[in-house]
Amino acid sequence: MTDQQYGLDMINIFSIDVEDWFHILELDSTPDVNKWENLPSRVVTNFPKMLDIFDKAGVKVTCFFLGWIAEKHPKLVKLACNRGHEVASHGYTHQLIYTQTRQEFSRDIQKTKKIIEDITGTAVNGYRAPGFSITRDTMWALEELSMAGYKYDSSIFPAQRGHGYILGADLFPHKISLNGHEILEFPITVANIFNKKICFFGGGYLRLFPYFIIRRMTVKVNKEDRPVIYYIHPREIDAHQPRLTMGTGRRFKSYVNLRSTEKKLKKITGSDNLTTFTDWMNKHKNVFSTDG
Numbered sequence: 001m002t003d004q005q006y007g008l009d010m011i012n013i014f015s016i017d018v019e020d021w022f023h024i025l026e027l028d029s030t031p032d033v034n035k036w037e038n039l040p041s042r043v044v045t046n047f048p049k050m051l052d053i054f055d056k057a058g059v060k061v062t063c064f065f066l067g068w069i070a071e072k073h074p075k076l077v078k079l080a081c082n083r084g085h086e087v088a089s090h091g092y093t094h095q096l097i098y099t100q101t102r103q104e105f106s107r108d109i110q111k112t113k114k115i116i117e118d119i120t121g122t123a124v125n126g127y128r129a130p131g132f133s134i135t136r137d138t139m140w141a142l143e144e145l146s147m148a149g150y151k152y153d154s155s156i157f158p159a160q161r162g163h164g165y166i167l168g169a170d171l172f173p174h175k176i177s178l179n180g181h182e183i184l185e186f187p188i189t190v191a192n193i194f195n196k197k198i199c200f201f202g203g204g205y206l207r208l209f210p211y212f213i214i215r216r217m218t219v220k221v222n223k224e225d226r227p228v229i230y231y232i233h234p235r236e237i238d239a240h241q242p243r244l245t246m247g248t249g250r251r252f253k254s255y256v257n258l259r260s261t262e263k264k265l266k267k268i269t270g271s272d273n274l275t276t277f278t279d280w281m282n283k284h285k286n287v288f289s290t291d292g
């Protein structure tokens with residue numbers, strides 16, 4: 001059955017977290033920020049290569065730039081902007097929110113927003129936390145984002161995972177109000193399968209599952225009137241990246257199917273109706289008319 005026969009007209013959202021091969025979280029081997037400068041960069045070739053895939057398919061995406069990457073490689077920010085993609089913020093040094101004080105977090109998101117806006121001359125609307133690390137204990141992060149001028153966040157992961165998640169969180173895009181500060185939240189998409197919530201649309205699962213399963217799950221989510229939010233990192237199409245030392249489980253999750261992901265990405269961008277967060281937000285103002 002085709003998507004048209006299902007009556008699907010949902011627009012889905014595609015996002016890239018723009019960081020390098022050494023930004024994998026919470027490993028003993030993850031290099032400190034003062035060492036990043038001297039490491040070889042892979043994002044300078046992987047990111048333009050990834051943009052080419054989207055551009056060829058005529059798809060606009062949201063690029064959540066690490067502030068450190070934007071500062072070091074402003075050309076990448078300009079490239080995304082000039083090709084009509086949305087540029088947003090992934091924080092400055094890739095620190096999990098719950099390892100920062102509220103004040104540190106506030107400084108981090110303001111600094112990153114300013115770095116990017118100085119390069120593009122356009123307002124940054126969106127934020128994504130490293131490791132999706134907004135938890136019930138760090139909901140103040142959303143208040144800080146709103147106060148710093150961010151319009152939306154896409155950091156809440158509504159199923160169990162390694163670095164941060166909120167079980168029982170709303171699965172639909174929704175408005176959150178905290179002490180009079182409003183922000184729109186786009187939780188990472190999970191599909192309900194056998195009483196479990198699984199994300200097929202980013203990270204290890206996107207690389208692991210064959211295209212037809214991801215497509216089937218997209219249709220399932222869209223039939224529930226939810227958009228799918230895809231996410232990927234430039235390193236995920238790079239089979240030749242240097243490897244960080246890690247245990248077997250993390251190694252599998254981090255490096256499985258790097259060779260086949262580019263082809264899968266071409267299939268997704270060639271068949272799905274995709275756009276940026278800001279464009280989706282502008283087209284679906286009614287979704288956010290009530291508080292979540």
Ligand SMILES: [Zn+2]
Nearest residue numbers: 017019130131
């Ligand atoms: Zn990240």
